[in-house]
Each structure stands twice: as structure tokens, then as C-alpha cells.
Amino acid sequence: MSSHREAPEIAKDPVADGTDTYAFVSPENPDSVVLIANFIPLQKPDAGPNFHEFGDDVLYEIHVSNRGTSEADITYQFRFTTEIRNPNTFLYNVGPISSLGDTNWNRPQFYSVTRVQNGRSRILAEKVPCPPVNVGVRSTPDYPALANAAIRDLPRGGRVFAGQRADAFHVDLGSIFDLGALRPFNEAHLISMPAMDGRNAVQGYNVHSIALEVPIDQLTADGSKPTDVLDPASTVGVWATASRQKSRIFDRKTGTFQGMGPWKQVSRLGNPLFNEVIVPMARKDKWNSRKPEGDKAFQKLVYRPELAGLLPVLYPGVFPNLAAYDKDRADLHAILLTGIPEGVVPGFANFTGPVPADMLRLNVAIPPSAEENSLGLVAGDAAGFPNGRRISDDVVTIELRAVAGLTLPLVDPEFTPDGAAAAIEDGTTNTNAPLLDGFPFLGHPGGGYQFQPGTYDAS
Amino acid sequence: MSETTRRNVIIAGATGAAAVVGVAGSATVAQAATRKRGARSAQEPVVAHVEDHTSDTVTLMVGEREVVVHDRDLVVRLLDAVGGN
Numbered sequence: 001m002s003s004h005r006e007a008p009e010i011a012k013d014p015v016a017d018g019t020d021t022y023a024f025v026s027p028e029n030p031d032s033v034v035l036i037a038n039f040i041p042l043q044k045p046d047a048g049p050n051f052h053e054f055g056d057d058v059l060y061e062i063h064v065s066n067r068g069t070s071e072a073d074i075t076y077q078f079r080f081t082t083e084i085r086n087p088n089t090f091l092y093n094v095g096p097i098s099s100l101g102d103t104n105w106n107r108p109q110f111y112s113v114t115r116v117q118n119g120r121s122r123i124l125a126e127k128v129p130c131p132p133v134n135v136g137v138r139s140t141p142d143y144p145a146l147a148n149a150a151i152r153d154l155p156r157g158g159r160v161f162a163g164q165r166a167d168a169f170h171v172d173l174g175s176i177f178d179l180g181a182l183r184p185f186n187e188a189h190l191i192s193m194p195a196m197d198g199r200n201a202v203q204g205y206n207v208h209s210i211a212l213e214v215p216i217d218q219l220t221a222d223g224s225k226p227t228d229v230l231d232p233a234s235t236v237g238v239w240a241t242a243s244r245q246k247s248r249i250f251d252r253k254t255g256t257f258q259g260m261g262p263w264k265q266v267s268r269l270g271n272p273l274f275n276e277v278i279v280p281m282a283r284k285d286k287w288n289s290r291k292p293e294g295d296k297a298f299q300k301l302v303y304r305p306e307l308a309g310l311l312p313v314l315y316p317g318v319f320p321n322l323a324a325y326d327k328d329r330a331d332l333h334a335i336l337l338t339g340i341p342e343g344v345v346p347g348f349a350n351f352t353g354p355v356p357a358d359m360l361r362l363n364v365a366i367p368p369s370a371e372e373n374s375l376g377l378v379a380g381d382a383a384g385f386p387n388g389r390r391i392s393d394d395v396v397t398i399e400l401r402a403v404a405g406l407t408l409p410l411v412d413p414e415f416t417p418d419g420a421a422a423a424i425e426d427g428t429t430n431t432n433a434p435l436l437d438g439f440p441f442l443g444h445p446g447g448g449y450q451f452q453p454g455t456y457d458a459s
Numbered sequence: 460m461s462e463t464t465r466r467n468v469i470i471a472g473a474t475g476a477a478a479v480v481g482v483a484g485s486a487t488v489a490q491a492a493t494r495k496r497g498a499r500s501a502q503e504p505v506v507a508h509v510e511d512h513t514s515d516t517v518t519l520m521v522g523e524r525e526v527v528v529h530d531r532d533l534v535v536r537l538l539d540a541v542g543g544n
Contacts, residue, residue: 245520245523246520246525247506247508247520249504249506258504260504260505260506260520260521260522261506261518261520261521261523261524261525262520262523262524262525263523
């Protein structure tokens, strides 16, 4: 998946598990950028009575690098506090929740937003309410109204939202992790089967999202709103992290854990699928704890990705040109670790300097597309991945095709991609909840009462 | 006496080469209980971590920060306490 349960250690800690990061110029307000960090993967909407929520003991952060060093120049921090209004009930709510202040809601959650820049912290907002989770038609009968009430303005412009959302990612997990199978190409697989449509494994599941709308001039190094696409100052790097305190002691008096010590990063996410399919299992936990500026230690994995070697093995005879390629994958290194320099794609660049770092790289001088192409830059839509990442970008297909060699001619014109490189996909489409036209853009979460459990077939 | 050795310490547990020590308000180490606390003494729970039993380093975690103390005598006393001495 993009980064749902992508490493052994964080898979045991879903509250801190970052699943997707998005960064795009707002189609609703092109003077602003939208930054979204999703956490807590694969939430069944009917997960009561203790529904999913942000961790009061987790520090959530969205980082922006704007000086070409791959270091965090601006960080937005989010800290959550949960209250229990009625300690004498086991219920999440004791009646319909009609507003964020409704006393029927027994477990409200609040958060603060802090902006850190040049070593100085400034609290932008405190005690901002999250909406409740979508319990069901009786408990949260007008969920959109609750969610909309949780969108708050920030000082000096911009908005913030934090709460449950429908996951917008789509991927066929059941197939991909069954020996790299892609159902539409089943017949060509080493263990051949009849071809079939892909299945969106994320469909119907929720996540918890932190969404920020920030005026562009608050993210650039010189405080400008760039207009020159080829100006290096027009591109910012973005990634999200979650951190826990260094030690944790069980408090027998309360039956809860208490964190002590400095915050230590346990999850990070820039480009989708980086830790998932680039980093080997034995190094995934370490990668999650490191800063992007140290990713030189992982760049060999990008130059020689394991998946590029697996494709010709799993699909015999389908990728002969890819199998014969024995040079470093400079295309993937540019896409994932440095950004694409000027001169590779006509009229486009999102290079952030030579320091290899896994970040989304968003060129803020490129306006939103009037008509989005979910295949992004490789399909001629420069406002999409890997120029930042929009919610509707089909990053699984884009990255599969890139790894299969489709983007290699950009840096090595002598290479001819195999025919399958332009066709490879997992066969899923965006069958998740409809996206919203405006901030926070991610769709409303599925409700617990409305949720229909899926089927099960063991053989 | 270092800043660290003025703290009240209770042994909470240890595994392998690393000792993890919890600190609470009521001391059970007799030696520590008799010491007078300084004006800047911590007023909240503290965790002490000895990562390398051969070193002189104790990491003290309190609130959202940590204090690294180099005091071989303190390390030895913590290790001895873990060992039941």
C-alpha cells in the first residue's frame, strides 16, 4: 500500500502509522497549497465501542523544506487531547450528536496547531475540535454538517481540519502481495491464472486525516508566490511524520501508559510506496526513524530497485528490455530522491538540490489543472504526481510503470521500454467515497451502521 | 555530587545489558532517601536508562526531554540495585 502497515514495527502501532501524504496547489484557492497527512490505516467504520482516534501520546507533524537542503525549514505540529464527558458510561455517545459541543458526545477530541520555523514555535490554534467519527445514522445523522463545523480558519490565512475521512487510496493488496500478481495480467504471471479485474482492498475503510490549507507565500523561502516554473525556489519538499516519546511506563493506577522523554520519530511518509516497496524489510523500521536528509544511505535501493528485478521473473518474457538493463535507475533517483531537474521534461522542473531525500516535491508555480489526469506528469498533467501528489493521482499505476521502465528514456534515450511498461496496472480504480469539491477534499468517512462487511473465501 | 545523583531512584526493571529504571516520589533506595533534594530537583516521574552497563552514561527521561549524565558511580549503584545488592 502507499504506506499502510508498511514496516514491521509501525504495523504494531496503527495510531502513529502514516498512510498517505498529499501536497497540491488548491483547485479551490490557487493561492494556497493543501497539505494532507493520513494516519491510522484500514479503519473498519463499525469499530465501536472504542472508535478510532488520534493518539494523545503521538506528535504528528507535516514538514516543508524550501531551501534546497532537504532539511525541514517549516514544521507544523499537531497535538491531540481527548476528554471524557461522562465517566459512567461505556458509550461513545449517549444520544444523537448534532453539534461539536453536543453533550451526547462522550469522547470529544481537540488539538493544537504549532508552526515551527527557524527554531521558533508559534501556536496557531488551540483546542480546535475534531468531528466525531461517523458512528451511524442514529448517532451522527448529519455527518457532513459535523465535519464542516470542524474546519477552522488559521491566523494569517489558511484553514485546518483533523478528523476521520474515507481513505482515497486504491490498490489491490490481496493480489500484489500474493507473489506480485496483477489480476489483469494473471495469464502472464509465472503462476498463471485467468485474468480478472482488480479489487480495491481499501474500499470502505476510513483513516484519520490532518489537512492544512496554507497560503503559498507562507511556504516559500523568500515569502513570495512564485510564477516561474523553472525557478528552483518554486519547489518545496513535503513529508509527514509521527513521533512517540522515547520511553513508556505502564501506570498501574490508571491502567494506561505514560510517555517520558523527547519525541522520537517512528513513522514518516513522503513519496507513496517508498518504504513499502523500495526499502527491504530488515531496514524499514530504521528508515521510518530517519530524516529525509539522510536518505543517501538508501539511494542504492532506488538505483537498483528489487521490484524492477522481480517483474521479469514474475512475468517471463514480458519485460526483456527491463531485464537486460544493467545501469543505475537515474530516472527513479530523480523522481523519488532529488526531483526532476530542468531539461528532462520540457517546461517542467521540481529539483530541490543534490541532497537525496524522499519527499514529495511540489512546484507551486504550476497551477491546478482544469482537467486532472490521474496519471499525472507521465500523462502530460504537470500538476500531478510526481509534482506533489493530488488525492486522485493513481500513484500505484504511475510507480509501477516507472519501475517497469516507462520513465527511463527521460534520462537514457537509448532505452526502449517494453510494451507492457505502458500498460501495467493493478486493475483497481477509485471506487472509494466521492471526494469533496473543497477543503479538506477527502470524502466523508463511511458510517458504522452503514458498513457492510465483506465476503471471505479461504480457498 | 552530580545533579543526577541527587535524584530519588527506584529500580523498576532491567533486561540484558540495558537497565531501565523508573523514578517516583517515594524512594526505596535507602541511600537516596536520606539525601536532601536540591532546589532544581525534578518534581515529576523520571525514567533512567542505562544502555551500556560498561559505560558511565545514564539517560534520564522526564517530561518531553532527556538529560544525559556521565557518572560511573551512579551507573554502578543502579546495576548493583538491579542485581539485588
